[in-house]
Amino acid sequence: MVMKVEKISELTIDRLSVYLRCLDFLTNNGVKQISSQELAAQLNLNSAQIRKDLAQFGEFGVRGVGYSVGKLRDCLKHILGIDRLHKIGIIGAGNLGMAIAEYEGFFGTNYSVVALFDSDIEKINKTTKRGIPILDVKDLAEEIKKSSIDIIVLGVPASVAQSVLDQVVAIGIKAVLNFAPMQFYVPEGVKLKTVDLTVSFDSLSHSLVANEHEIG
Amino acid sequence: MVMKVEKISELTIDRLSVYLRCLDFLTNNGVKQISSQELAAQLNLNSAQIRKDLAQFGEFGVRGVGYSVGKLRDCLKHILGIDRLHKIGIIGAGNLGMAIAEYEGFFGTNYSVVALFDSDIEKINKTTKRGIPILDVKDLAEEIKKSSIDIIVLGVPASVAQSVLDQVVAIGIKAVLNFAPMQFYVPEGVKLKTVDLTVSFDSLSHSLVANEHEIG
DNA sequence: AATTGTGAATTCCTTCACAGCC
């Protein structure tokens, strides 16, 4: 019953995911051993960063040798909690919801989209091309329990996003991926990750004019 | 001909976009004046942060009073380069490309999706529901010039993403939004922003198991 | 000899706290 007191930053966690993907790639190419140096070169970052990130969870390497690709991969999967299967439910069977449901490659063996939810009578009880059912959002609570959904994707318009989020939280969901470009209230213990495409585009726009402005 | 020497961080730029959205909202609600304090409260952040972010670009406020919502909004639009219209081209007319092309609300008056590109003969020369044309990716260079496309969205599988990116860069595009979960080589002067959903899901997964691990 | 794991140094980002101004 030991507590890890050090708080691990989001930046570290996100990099672990990137390391893991790289290790998957190396595994497929038959690479068995790798140094932080080589891994860093592939990912365009500093080798000390990789070692520091890993050090927060234990000692996975061998001095003078490096890391076993397979072993490190298993460790990262465990740390990230993808040594088990997560069940994803998507609310909003519009283009965005469909895109995520169907997008190949996102969900190897770690994630499975089990259902979409919508209130549009035209969509309910149909399925996606891959056969994922589209259900009535009224049955959300029931279905979350029945199918053990543990991650919800919010693909609904900003205008209703907070109220849908509140529902989902009330049901007991602890992890939500949101695409609505807005501010939310989320209670303690619930993780909300927002993918804000507006911000991404604005950032690109800025980069396009940044030079002009500087030589203004 | 004065150069701004201070480099402005991505974090600052991303926040400016968030401030702008909030100001848009305030404008719609008839609010004319706001203090950094009030703005910070709405966005769950520190008022000094807002003032510091803005200070990097000039003095937009009035001491003792606050900021004019309309004026600050215009200034932010100019800084972010969205006081002009950007033309977006989407490569890959799959679910993801379609979702972005059709997604309401992303593209107010600042962005316009002018075309999608694909190599699938079944899709070429059709249009999206909203009437955006799907063109042959072979005509990419020509169309980018003809339509003054300045932002490209990569909605293609990871396996071909680097080669498509190379093409796009060769044509002279300087801003790319990418959804393929992978590492890229990008030359100096080209801004590549990656939205990596794998990382987002892994981060959610981690949050679900983090507690268990800590009380291991 | 090579590479990890890590304290120290550095760089970057955020927050404090207050002078300056309306």
Next chain:
DNA sequence: GGCTGTGAAGGAATTCACAATT
């Protein structure tokens, strides 16, 4: 009095550089 703009302080993240280890 109230709020901005900002130097100084504090905190976080990254990188350096080297002792420890195989």
